[in-house]
Amino acid sequence: MSGLSLAFDTPQLAQQYEVRSAERQFVNGQRLVAALGVRAGERVLDIGSGTGLLAEHVAGLVGPTGKVLGIDPLPLRIEIAQRKAKENLSFQVGNAYALDGLPSGSFDVVYLNAVFHWLPEKTEPLKQIHRLLKPGGRLGITTGAKDQPNLLQRIKREVLSRAPYAAYPESLAGTPHWVTADELSALLGGAGFTVQKIETQQNVHHQPDGNAAIAFSQASSFGNFLGHLPESLRSQAIDDIKRELEAFRTPEGIRLEGKRLLAVAHKPASH
Numbered sequence: 001m002s003g004l005s006l007a008f009d010t011p012q013l014a015q016q017y018e019v020r021s022a023e024r025q026f027v028n029g030q031r032l033v034a035a036l037g038v039r040a041g042e043r044v045l046d047i048g049s050g051t052g053l054l055a056e057h058v059a060g061l062v063g064p065t066g067k068v069l070g071i072d073p074l075p076l077r078i079e080i081a082q083r084k085a086k087e088n089l090s091f092q093v094g095n096a097y098a099l100d101g102l103p104s105g106s107f108d109v110v111y112l113n114a115v116f117h118w119l120p121e122k123t124e125p126l127k128q129i130h131r132l133l134k135p136g137g138r139l140g141i142t143t144g145a146k147d148q149p150n151l152l153q154r155i156k157r158e159v160l161s162r163a164p165y166a167a168y169p170e171s172l173a174g175t176p177h178w179v180t181a182d183e184l185s186a187l188l189g190g191a192g193f194t195v196q197k198i199e200t201q202q203n204v205h206h207q208p209d210g211n212a213a214i215a216f217s218q219a220s221s222f223g224n225f226l227g228h229l230p231e232s233l234r235s236q237a238i239d240d241i242k243r244e245l246e247a248f249r250t251p252e253g254i255r256l257e258g259k260r261l262l263a264v265a266h267k268p269a270s271h
């Protein structure tokens with residue numbers, strides 16, 4: 001049981017994500033689709049499309065003869081994404097755990113950009129993606145590297161492990177389910193994929209201050225950052241985390257450095 005909730009999202013968090021992800025997840029996603037070599041005429045599935053910035057970019061790559069479908073379980077994010085819909089680009093509420101409605105062998109490319117760590121159980125979605133891909137079809141994943149958490153993630157863990165928060169171990173339940181490169185490779189192989197590459201990339205960004213760092217995490221985690229802590233303790237925990245983060249602030253802001261994995265795999269052509 002992950003404790004991750006899809007019920008904490010709000011119109012404000014969805015709108016903030018649309019604005020704030022443009023410099024982060026969207027840029028990383030563009031690298032992912034470049035590594036996947038998405039071409040004109042291809043059919044692409046974006047799982048966990050969020051507000052649709054990357055899917056919109058991919059629709060430009062596949063052109064009028066291709067098609068992109070973005071799915072996401074958060075209706076508020078799909079609502080924003082749907083404003084970008086056009087002839088070759090559509091969005092619908094959907095879930096990595098409910099892919100069985102989509103036809104087998106119907107996509108050239110499937111990708112999850114900054115989504116894989118939000119899946120507590122990863123084998124079933126990977127098996128479904130394998131089914132959805134045409135023989136030779138490609139899968140792309142970007143996700144945080146488990147063994148390289150950034151400063152904010154480390155401070156959050158530390159603060160929550162102390163009193164009074166430690167009495168609520170489920171407060172960490174909304175924490176992402178990151179993997180190591182080896183774990184990712186084993187998961188992909190186990191689902192029938194041939195791994196083409198798994199790169200570990202530097203993931204550095206600056207946030208102006210503690211407030212901005214936490215706001216970005218809230219929008220990216222659709223409200224799960226501290227969502228499971230009792231309401232009465234939440235603002236106190238945020239203050240504690242902010243105070244510890246601020247101790248690291250320099251004139252450039254707060255440097256958050258972690259590692260990210262970029263994986264490209266394919267379904268063998270003989271399947």
Ligand SMILES: C[S@@+](CC[C@H](N)C(=O)[O-])C[C@H]1O[C@@H](n2cnc3c(N)ncnc32)[C@H](O)[C@@H]1O
Nearest residue numbers: 025048049050073074095096113114115118220
């Ligand atoms: C950090 S956002 C990434 C959004 C988008 N891929 C991007 O590149 O900006 C994480 C997304 O994962 C989605 N997500 C969480 N659980 C999911 C699931 N079970 N199936 C599909 N998407 C999921 C969330 O709704 C959220 O939109």
